[in-house]
Amino acid sequence: MAGVKAVEFDLAQVPLREVNRYLHRDAQAEGVTHVRISNPDGAHSIVCGLAHPFDVEIDGHVGYYVGGMNQRANITVRGNAGPGAGENMMSGTIRIEGFASTGAGASAHGGCLIVQGDASLRCGISLKGGDIVVGGSVGSFSAFMAQAGRIVICEDASDALGDSLYEAVIYLRGKVRSLGADAQFEPMRPADFKAVAELLGVAGFKHEPRDFRRIASAKSLYHWNADSNQEY
Amino acid sequence: MAGKRTKKPSPADPPHLQLEESAGYDRRIIDYIQRAAATGLYEIRGLGAKRRVPHFDDLVFLGASLSRYPLEGYREKCSTRTVLGTRYASRPIELAIPITIAGMSFGSLSARVKEALGIAATDLGTSTTTGDGGMTREERQSSRTLVYQCLPSRYGFNPDDLRQADAIEIVIGQGAKPGGGGMLLGQKVNPRVASMRTLPEGIDQRSASRHPDWTGPDDLVIKIQELREITDWEKPIYVKIGATRVLNDVKLAVHAGADVIVVDGMQGGTAATQTVFIEHVGIPTLAALRQAVDALEELNMRGKVQLVVSGGIRTGADVAKALAMGADAVSLGQGILMALGCNSASYVVDGKHLSAVEDYANLATAPGYCHHCHTGRCPVGITTQDAELELRLTPAVGAKRVRNYVKTLNMELTTIARACGKQDVHHLEKEDMVALTLEAAAMAGVPLAGTSWIPGAAPI
Secondary structure (H helix, E strand, C coil), X not given: CCCCCXXXXXXXXXXXXXXXXXXXXXXXXXXXXXXXXXXXXCCCCCCCCCXXXXXXXXXXCECCCCCCCCCCCEEEECCCECCCCCCCCCCCEEEECCCECCCCCCCCCCXXXXXXXXXXXXXXXXXXXXXXXXXXXXXXXXXXXXCEEEEXXXXXXXXXXXXXXXXXXXXXXXXXXXXXXXXXXXXXXXXXXXXXXXXXXXXXXXXXHHHCEEEEECCCCCCCCCCCCCCC | CHHHCCCCCECCECCCCCCCCCCCCCHHHHHHHHHHHHHCCCCEECCCCCCCCCCHHHEEECCCCCCCCCCCCCCCXXXXXXXXXXXXXXXXXXXXXXXXXXXXCECCECHHHHHHHHHHHHHHCCEEECCCCCCCHHHHHHCCEEEEEECCCCCCCCHHHHHCCCEEEEECCCCCCCCCCCEECHHHCCHHHHXXXXXXXXXXXXXXXXXXXXXXXXXXXXXXXHHHHHCCCCCCEXXXXXXXXXXXXXXXXXXXXXXXXXXXXXXXXXXXXXXXXHHHCCCCHHHHHHHHHHHHHHCCCECCEEEEEECCCCCHHHHHHHHHHCCCEEEECHHHHHHHCCCCCEEEECCEEEECHHHHHHCCCCCCCCCCHHHCCCCCCCCCCCCCHHHHCCHHHHHHHHHHHHHHHHHHHHHHHHHCCCCXXXXXXXXXXXXXXXXXXXXXXXXXXXXXXXXXXXCC
């Protein structure tokens, strides 16, 4: 195919530092469009800090911070991901075909993180504008202090979902064990159904938008309340 | 009847007034109780601990005499060059002086102040630091050496700014509030601040106290590696801790792979925190510094991992004492604000001094007592986001004041170093000092003046 230049790295042979450095510094100038990484063996910080629209495939499980601070790249992990997958990503797409550990998509400012399996504790914590679509369930304290962006959860959520939310919105298809402080269910509006349909489409998940419920901030913690007894 | 007569007071025999103040319930505590009773809400304020704690003032230098050989005080060379981040970073930070400007956010300070600090730091050959609000264009452009903070909130944190920073500082805590997140009350969350922090305008913003994507020292190892990978191992990584369990925390930060450790003592300032937090959580800078140095020595890492200390560093003598105790550099926050004009009775516009006293009065305070950074109504235009108030601080005027202040500190530092016979300020050592109080002797680990006694030290 014209315009395609693929490179492959075997992390059993090449140090990760060299791979990341090459992708940061030289790959764009050399016309690289596709990157394939084999034998990740749970290594941390694989393809973090990318700034160009590469298509990256990682064949296996990854450790912490895969695709950390990603800009523009489309990354697919054919395995499970450790903590902080796609942390602070700005744009692009990260797809975890397996499960994601704690803090998936933490403080992401943009882009879309897709977890096909379950995501653990604190999924979407401190979210600042990115989208997260989880095919399975999420652990406790997911969307804690999430400021902006959207989280779609296709199965269940554990305790304290959406605690101290700001402007981020959560769409939940299954059950929730408990909502966090200041989080509340709200009616789904046409824009919400549209958003869910769009995100399900991006992720490739076949669910009905009408099965999702909207959770957002009641905004009662936006200002100090002298009458509050501090037992949120 | 004579027995029923009341004795009239006369000028020659005034009534005896009972004005014995209680130590436990003095006017400060009475005011605290009655304020709490009136409002039902704790006090939030700016700046640092106001209570007296053992400090650098409680130490003195032993200048050279017969047993030591001094340098001539004005002319002989005395180097102040300071290098930070030599452990792993391929591009360590080189500074002309060991006095740096601490992290203070855009949001707590105006963009004009951040610009002034950048100009001053660049002229002085030192670094300035971002804060809990992201990097502003003004401070990046005006600062030759800019340290970019990675905070729990991650407000405005992005890879473009990370790559254009000269060093990265992972903030675990702050001396004014170790264990607490930041605060920015709604009156300071103007459209630009809100946009940089991805928050609605005007809300009372509370920053996270924990990082979102790691939870303990073993995770921190991996977080540091990630930041190094993103920046191709070029930039020094600082770890800043608020002073509490310093001995352990410094060891853990070294283990995590920090190039530089910043220890912020309880006198360190804040833009807004509960008073109870400022005054009652954390340990004094003096004790924190000694424990940090002990930790590095126990790990045999002194000189390999550099140590920056902050929290109540005000004078050249403070700088000299911090260096003598083992710091590689110091970092200043409140001193810098006061150099800019914080708590001054006037501000300067077009070369004219204009009175700010009425505006202090409107905040129910007065010059010299103000700690109302949290209100955003700074009478001298420093800790504000108000479009009119911020004009009271002209970047050029602010930069000149900061330059003069830090230059003075540096001159005092070299004066003391020469008096102790040092050609390099980093050669000052603990043996050059004694303590004036038992507490300071114990905390700093130097002898009580006139004795060889270091309280708490193992007998020789």
